[in-house]
Amino acid sequence: DIVLTQSPGTLSLSPGERVTLSCRASQSVSSSYLAWYQQKPGQAPRLLIYGASSRATGIPDRFSGSGSGTDFTLTISRLEPEDFAVYYCQRYGTSPRGYTFGQGTKLEFK
Amino acid sequence: EVQLVESGGTLVQPGGSLRLSCAASGFTVSSNYMSWVRQAPGKGLEWVSVFYSGGSTYYADSVKGRFTISRDNSTNTLYLQMNSLRPEDTAVYYCAGGSGRASFDYWGQGTLVTVSS
Numbered sequence: 202d203i204v205l206t207q208s209p210g211t212l213s214l215s216p217g218e219r220v221t222l223s224c225r226a227s228q229s230v231s232s233s234y235l236a237w238y239q240q241k242p243g244q245a246p247r248l249l250i251y252g253a254s255s256r257a258t259g260i261p262d263r264f265s266g267s268g269s270g271t272d273f274t275l276t277i278s279r280l281e282p283e284d285f286a287v288y289y290c291q292r293y294g295t296s297p298r299g300y301t302f303g304q305g306t307k308l309e310f311k
Numbered sequence: 312e313v314q315l316v317e318s319g320g321t322l323v324q325p326g327g328s329l330r331l332s333c334a335a336s337g338f339t340v341s342s343n344y345m346s347w348v349r350q351a352p353g354k355g356l357e358w359v360s361v362f363y364s365g366g367s368t369y370y371a372d373s374v375k376g377r378f379t380i381s382r383d384n385s386t387n388t389l390y391l392q393m394n395s396l397r398p399e400d401t402a403v404y405y406c407a408g409g410s411g412r413a414s415f416d417y418w419g420q421g422t423l424v425t426v427s428s
Contacts, residue, residue, distance in 0.1 A: 233413060234413045236413065236414035236415075238356075238415075240356075244420075245405055245407075245418035245419060245420055245421055246348075246356065246405075246407075246415070246418055247418070248409075248414055248415060248416055251411070251413065251414040252413070257416065258416075289355065289356055291356075291414065291415075293412065293413040293414070297369075298361075298367075298369045299358060299361070299369055299370075299371060300346070300348075300358035300361070301358070302355055302356040302357065302358065303355075304355050305355045305356075
């Protein structure tokens with residue numbers, strides 16, 4: 202099975218900074234099948250990016266996704282206080298059918 | 312507005328059974344791809360099962376043979392029947408779904424299942 206590895210595990214940053222989160226797959230993943238989520242404490246995850254680079258409805262344009270093959274990134278161009286959360290990448294597979302999440306990257310206040 | 316509301320989570324003994332429900336509004340369960348995703352305390356997300364709009368169902372290896380996903384189109388509700396529960400099944404269980412099969416557009420607030428003696 203394909204494994205998604207996110208790095209780093211934790212990032213300490215300040216509002217206004219630019220951040221790039223990495224998601225590396227153990228085998229090539231179709232860009233159509235790669236998504237990113239944000240989760241705040243005590244809340245359900247929220248879809249940010251689907252198809253590797255398409256923003257979900259209502260997601261601010263400071264969030265962007267890119268990548269292909271085995272390397273994907275989520276970039277937040279300018280951190281807002283509400284962006285401090287855990288971010289997960291997720292992949293959909295067709296053989297076998299199912300979904301895999303990365304272990305998450307936590308953004309915390311410096 | 313889309314709402315997914317889970318219920319049924321509780322404390323259950325190892326080896327026991329439980330059925331979770333996910334009631335949908337503003338959203339038709341039978342026309343979308345619906346999944347259960349769980350999160351153990353302090354851990355990451357783990358996909359459990361999916362019900363395709365076309366009727367196919369799939370499971371994670373960790374629950375195959377023990378859990379069954381189903382839906383009731385008349386009540387617009389998704390279910391997860393969990394049998395032979397183990398302590399490692401302890402988690403918040405989220406109902407999630409969307410029009411596409413590759414990602415989860417909408418999520419419920421989750422329901423906590425605790426498996427312990």
